[in-house]
Amino acid sequence: DSGVTQTPKHLITATGQRVTLRCSPRSGDLSVYWYQQSLDQGLQFLIQYYNGEERAKGNILERFSAQQFPDLHSELNLSSLELGDSALYFCASSVDRLEDTQYFGPGTRLTVL
Amino acid sequence: DQQVKQNSPSLSVQEGRISILNCDYTNSMFDYFLWYKKYPAEGPTFLISISSIKDKNEDGRFTVFLNKSAKHLSLHIVPSQPGDSAVYFCAAIVNNNDMRFGAGTRLTVKP
Numbered sequence: 287d288s289g290v291t292q293t294p295k296h297l298i299t300a301t302g303q304r305v306t307l308r309c310s311p312r313s314g315d316l317s318v319y320w321y322q323q324s325l326d327q328g329l330q331f332l333i334q335y336y337n338g339e340e341r342a343k344g345n346i347l348e349r350f351s352a353q354q355f356p357d358l359h360s361e362l363n364l365s366s367l368e369l370g371d372s373a374l375y376f377c378a379s380s381v382d383r384l385e386d387t388q389y390f391g392p393g394t395r396l397t398v399l
Numbered sequence: 400d401q402q403v404k405q406n407s408p409s410l411s412v413q414e415g416r417i418s419i420l421n422c423d424y425t426n427s428m429f430d431y432f433l434w435y436k437k438y439p440a441e442g443p444t445f446l447i448s449i450s451s452i453k454d455k456n457e458d459g460r461f462t463v464f465l466n467k468s469a470k471h472l473s474l475h476i477v478p479s480q481p482g483d484s485a486v487y488f489c490a491a492i493v494n495n496n497d498m499r500f501g502a503g504t505r506l507t508v509k510p
Contacts, residue, residue: 288442329443329488331498342496376442384492385431390442 289313290391292377298397304365307394311358311379317341318360319380319388320352324373334384335360342384367398402426403491405501413509418476420504422489425470429491429499434463434474437486437503446487447474479508 289312299305311318320332322345331344335354346352349367354360364371374393380386404423412418420434430451435443449456449463449472456463462475476483486503493499 288444290442328502329490329500331500334496344497378442384495384498385433385448387445387448390444392440392442 288389288391290377290379290389292375292391292394294394295392296395296397298399299367300399301367301369303367303398304363305367305396307362307364307375307377307396309360309362309377309379309391311360311377312389315379315381315389316358317380317382317386318354318358319378319384320346320360320362321376321378321390322373323376323393324370326370327373329376332362336382364396369398372396372398401502402429403489403499403501405487405489405504407504408502409505409507411507411509412479414481415478418474418479418483418506418508420474420476420487420489420506422472422474422501423470424472424491424499426491426493426499427467427470428493430494431492432463432465432472433490433492434461435488435490436483437488443488476506479506481508481510484508 291310316337323329332346334342376393378388378390380388433448434446437443489501
């Protein structure tokens, strides 16, 4: 158990819809990261938040957005969903930087029909 | 664009022998490299990392080697154990604000 929790475990929705994925970091970690793992693109870094502020941005689409709340939990919002957004979405947390040891949650499997 | 490449999708080794997983990169600005292990239905688990100013880092059975001139890193697992069977991802960080992953190598360690 990494200490990082993600909800929901599975999500099935239709194209054009909007969903919100939730992540709670390990106790004491200030940074939260979001990743997408899809069959054709592999594992991709999406975005990092540190103590409520966006710190680093990877291959995140404009239709996707994230935020980190004062209690340090984070949400990833995916809108105008397309079939190609079907993937596993992982959240990870660390003390501070990308280079720090990151602890990954079990992931949310999103299926867009 | 594939800045980090793991050209071997799979590797099979005998228990007790050495496993060598390879990773190549194209961006000379990468300054930190990591290896993650992933079991099915779980998130990746950090294994070992190396800064670009070093050429070797060891942690127990795991050693990472970095050859900057060849833009190549490798992960050595000695001795390999059946529990090491998993997918291994190499990753590279640039300027502490972007991270790229290889496609992964599935390691099978046979008893």
